[in-house]
Amino acid sequence: MNLHDPRVPNVQPRTGTRRVPPTGIVARVSAIAIHAHALSKRFGDLIAVDAISFDVKKGESFGFLGPNGAGKTSTMRMIGATSPISGGELIVLGLNPDTDGPTLRSQLGVVPQENNLDEELTVHDNLMMYGRYFDMSRAEIRERIDELLDFVQLTEKRDSKIQALSGGMKRRVVIARGLINDPDLFILDEPTTGLDPQARHVLWDRLYRLKQRGVTLIITTHYMDEAEQLCDRVVVMDKGRIVAEGSPRALIDEYAPGEVVELRFPIGVLEEIGGQIQDLASRTEVLADRALVYTGDAEQTINTIRESSLEPETVLARRSTLEDVFLRLTGRSLVE
Amino acid sequence: MATPLSLRVVEAEARVYRRTWRGSVASSFLNPVLYMLAMGLGLGALVDANMPGGIDGVSYLTFLAPGILAANAMQTGATEGAWKVMGGIFWAKTWHARLASPISIEGLVLGHLLWSTGRVVMVSVIFAVVIAAFQVAPLFESLLAVGPAVLLGAAMVSATTAFTVRLKEQAGLPMFFRFVVLPMFLFSGAFFPISQLPNWLQPVALITPVYHGVELARSIVIGAPPAVTWWISTAYLAAWIVGFGLLCVKPLRKRLMP
Ligand SMILES: Nc1ncnc2c1ncn2[C@@H]1O[C@H](COP(=O)(O)OP(=O)(O)OP(=O)(O)O)[C@@H](O)[C@H]1O
Numbered sequence: 037m038n039l040h041d042p043r044v045p046n047v048q049p050r051t052g053t054r055r056v057p058p059t060g061i062v063a064r065v066s067a068i069a070i071h072a073h074a075l076s077k078r079f080g081d082l083i084a085v086d087a088i089s090f091d092v093k094k095g096e097s098f099g100f101l102g103p104n105g106a107g108k109t110s111t112m113r114m115i116g117a118t119s120p121i122s123g124g125e126l127i128v129l130g131l132n133p134d135t136d137g138p139t140l141r142s143q144l145g146v147v148p149q150e151n152n153l154d155e156e157l158t159v160h161d162n163l164m165m166y167g168r169y170f171d172m173s174r175a176e177i178r179e180r181i182d183e184l185l186d187f188v189q190l191t192e193k194r195d196s197k198i199q200a201l202s203g204g205m206k207r208r209v210v211i212a213r214g215l216i217n218d219p220d221l222f223i224l225d226e227p228t229t230g231l232d233p234q235a236r237h238v239l240w241d242r243l244y245r246l247k248q249r250g251v252t253l254i255i256t257t258h259y260m261d262e263a264e265q266l267c268d269r270v271v272v273m274d275k276g277r278i279v280a281e282g283s284p285r286a287l288i289d290e291y292a293p294g295e296v297v298e299l300r301f302p303i304g305v306l307e308e309i310g311g312q313i314q315d316l317a318s319r320t321e322v323l324a325d326r327a328l329v330y331t332g333d334a335e336q337t338i339n340t341i342r343e344s345s346l347e348p349e350t351v352l353a354r355r356s357t358l359e360d361v362f363l364r365l366t367g368r369s370l371v372e
Numbered sequence: 373m374a375t376p377l378s379l380r381v382v383e384a385e386a387r388v389y390r391r392t393w394r395g396s397v398a399s400s401f402l403n404p405v406l407y408m409l410a411m412g413l414g415l416g417a418l419v420d421a422n423m424p425g426g427i428d429g430v431s432y433l434t435f436l437a438p439g440i441l442a443a444n445a446m447q448t449g450a451t452e453g454a455w456k457v458m459g460g461i462f463w464a465k466t467w468h469a470r471l472a473s474p475i476s477i478e479g480l481v482l483g484h485l486l487w488s489t490g491r492v493v494m495v496s497v498i499f500a501v502v503i504a505a506f507q508v509a510p511l512f513e514s515l516l517a518v519g520p521a522v523l524l525g526a527a528m529v530s531a532t533t534a535f536t537v538r539l540k541e542q543a544g545l546p547m548f549f550r551f552v553v554l555p556m557f558l559f560s561g562a563f564f565p566i567s568q569l570p571n572w573l574q575p576v577a578l579i580t581p582v583y584h585g586v587e588l589a590r591s592i593v594i595g596a597p598p599a600v601t602w603w604i605s606t607a608y609l610a611a612w613i614v615g616f617g618l619l620c621v622k623p624l625r626k627r628l629m630p
């Protein structure tokens with residue numbers, strides 16, 4: 037783990053009382069929000085999380101990427117102290133989730149993958165109810181609700197029933213709910229699934245503000261642009277294991293440097309010409325609907341294709357993104 | 373920690389209840405009124421005409437009223453322990469949400485049992501008032517009989533919740549009501565003395581919580597000692613409350629915190 041990642045801004049403690057600058061090993065440990073070592077989760081015979089190790093610094097925003105079933109939610113739930121660990125070591129905000137669950141959860145905010153609001157109650161009542169679980173006073177919660185509804189831009193829906201809201205609005209209520217207790221660590225499991233692009237950008241902005249206030253963010257997402265925008269560091273999980281770790285930039289440089297030429301062919305053609313595509317560059321990928329050619333020089337590659345017998349329907353050159361890293365590390369149609 | 377936060381669960385349930393309280397209170401009144409009319413004036417008149425000495429020395433309606441007070445508390449307890457739990461863990465999954473807060477499984481269970489028992493209290497007090505209004509029994513005795521009725525209702529909340537949290541499929545609940553709750557309602561001494569049952573069935577009636585709740589409530593209203601010593605029945609119902617309450621914890625943990 038790179039403790040001196042320049043992408044991680046120097047975060048001030050939120051409480052105003054400035055902490056003594058960290059020295060030595062003890063201080064370094066206290067600057068860690070989550071420490072996981074050989075962390076595992078089993079459901080019967082199924083190994084959902086397979087001995088993963090990672091550390092998340094306080095104030096960092098840390099992403100979990102991976103295909104469906106990779107073990108992201110299972111990991112989130114162990115961190116959130118709503119699922120006991122099956123093996124290894126896990127320390128969250130200095131606490132053991134298995135033995136200090138309630139204390140730990142009082143300091144966490146959670147946006148679960150599945151919305152679980154009370155559909156028959158209003159937005160206000162859902163948030164009020166939730167705040168009360170944290171033993172906050174009603175007056176305190178009322179104030180917080182106003183702030184949070186403003187934060188997620190749902191002020192005018194305060195007294196609407198949940199069932200009358202759109203999917204994206206419900207998602208935003210869940211996000212507001214997760215923040216009711218002013219958490220130090222905010223765990224978001226696919227927070228923007230179902231949000232329109234505008235709402236997504238608003239949420240990115242809000243999460244960025246939280247981060248600036250020193251809140252540690254743990255995010256899973258299937259949107260690579262989101263991970264690039266939000267995360268200081270990401271891990272890519274596949275089949276319960278961590279297959280890569282680093283800042284989005286570093287991962288792109290390592291696994292998908294340079295540019296990508298995307299080729300689309302008429303249906304059925306790709307299977308026949310797969311071999312020919314592989315000859316175009318040292319790294320290519322044939323996906324279900326298109327072929328990707330990784331190259332240092334897109335222009336030259338396009339010329340080579342023009343001169344060859346290949347007849348793609350469309351040709352698109354672009355910079356490589358985290359999406360390419362993801363496909364390379366987890367894609368089923370990976371061609372090496 | 374578990375205790376104060378379980379009160380927050382009670383508060384949350386009250387907030388949910390507030391949405392439908394009018395209809396709920398109205399039907400809590402209507403229910404006993406319909407029983408008193410149908411069973412008392414209709415069926416009761418017929419029974420009394422054929423039994424000059426009455427049942428246990430009182431009119432059928434006086435015999436019946438504390439019985440249904442208790443059996444109704446049992447039904448209310450079963451309903452609270454069934455559908456609300458089902459909603460919390462299967463449908464809306466609001467119980468999953470609660471557990472992401474500092475509330476523990478134990479606090480969640482305790483809060484649920486407390487609130488549901490509170491519902492039994494509400495329903496039973498209204499029932500007792502209606503009994504008194506129909507001049508079937510004095511108000512004071514009717515209200516005293518709410519005590520054992522609530523004990524029975526709470527026993528049923530615990531038992532039904534313990535059953536529901538173990539269900540793999542929702543279809544189990546209608547079966548539970550058809551094959552457990554309804555027979556207990558009909559055959560545990562509320563409507564007729566269990567001595568009317570075939571001999572082999574009497575011990576079965578004896579181990580149902582309903583029998584003990586009904587006997588206790590009736591003895592208070594009629595003023596005669598119950599068939600089973602009162603403290604044995606009370607202890608038996610208390611054992612159901614605590615025993616099944618504890619049995620809720622493990623499967624719920626397995627389900628909500630896998
Ligand atoms: N409660 C459970 N009981 C049994 N198996 C489970 C349970 N929860 C998850 N699993 C299994 O564990 C594996 C990892 O699931 P998990 O939900 O962590 O994946 P994920 O990375 O979050 O996937 P997605 O992107 O689809 O949300 C899957 O094979 C899943 O079927």
Ligand SMILES: [Mg+2]
Pocket residue numbers: 108109110149225
């Ligand atoms: Mg998931």
